[in-house]
Amino acid sequence: MTQFYGKTKICYGEDAMDALEHLAARQAFIVTDQFMVTTGFVDRVKSHLDRNGVPHVVFADVESDPSLETVTTGAKLFLKHKADLIIALGGGSPIDAAKAIAYFAHKASDDVVKPTLVAIPTTSGTGSEVTDISVVTDKEKEIKIPISDESLIPDIAILDARFTRTLPPAVTAATGMDVLTHAIEAYTSREANAFTSIYARYAIRYVFEYLLRAFRNGDDMEAREHMLLGSCMAGMAFNNSGLGITHSIAHSLGGIFHVPHGLANAVILPHVIRFNSFDVGIRYQEIAQMLSLPASTVEEGTASLIQAVVDMNDTMGIPHRVGALRIEEKNFKSHLDAMAHNVLEDICTEGNPRRPSHSDILELLQKAW
């Protein structure tokens, strides 16, 4: 059976935050981080709730890569206040934490009605505002625990580009390339279908049209808004289609060498397009044609797309090679086997159009060095 699932009500535009004034709720629980408090973004959320007469509590202790401990503390506080509305404000971490808090609080007691979950992303990257995944970290065992459940999909996503206006260029670049990787991997995934392809294609177009504009001028609100929409569309696509080995490799580079997720994807993506092109070159040709790049043959289309991604990386100061990511060569080489093992075990590898072997991954990693 082929299916497409999308339940999130998406509100966007300058008055998108007004959606908070139309919610029927007894008690709101805002999940965020300290940075959102100091920038005054939390106050903006509060003022809309005040206008709606909804009391609120702020839980601003979410760290990057939220821990099981943080989520447990948040869930207890949520239950204590008998909240029925959770608002996640921030990048991927607060949204992941809020999803997990809602999930565990609901599981904790039969008396707890599933809260309404609202996600307000402040970066254009993860697409977490429309996906069914949350990742929490068990710091003691040093493992990441992915939770995937339909109930984790937020009920409402509020896309207000003004929250992304102050993102520094390097963050705009890395998160934007994460969007592009989500969209290209969704478009070429084994599980891609007609609906996921529509979202993925639009997201790819938006990144190519608007990412460099947002990178060069953070105040370009037209570019900021389109990147936020592109991020959400890519999320809708990959939530249904899955991803590919660019993500599997990025997870491994993140886990072992702490390379930021978007940056790892940006560096690896051209190498994976080349690797996959034997199997799905035609899909890359389609993307190149959509972008009006030279693509009269599959080979030419693939080469054009690779060059376009590399050019975009170049413009934003993102290197071509893993070797430029401040990783010691000796250290990288000694982890090659473990990385190839991780990549084959990673859930994202299931979506990859070409089935890689252990030695394929080793070769790909060495070429990317």
Ligand SMILES: [Zn+2]
């Ligand atoms: Zn990603």
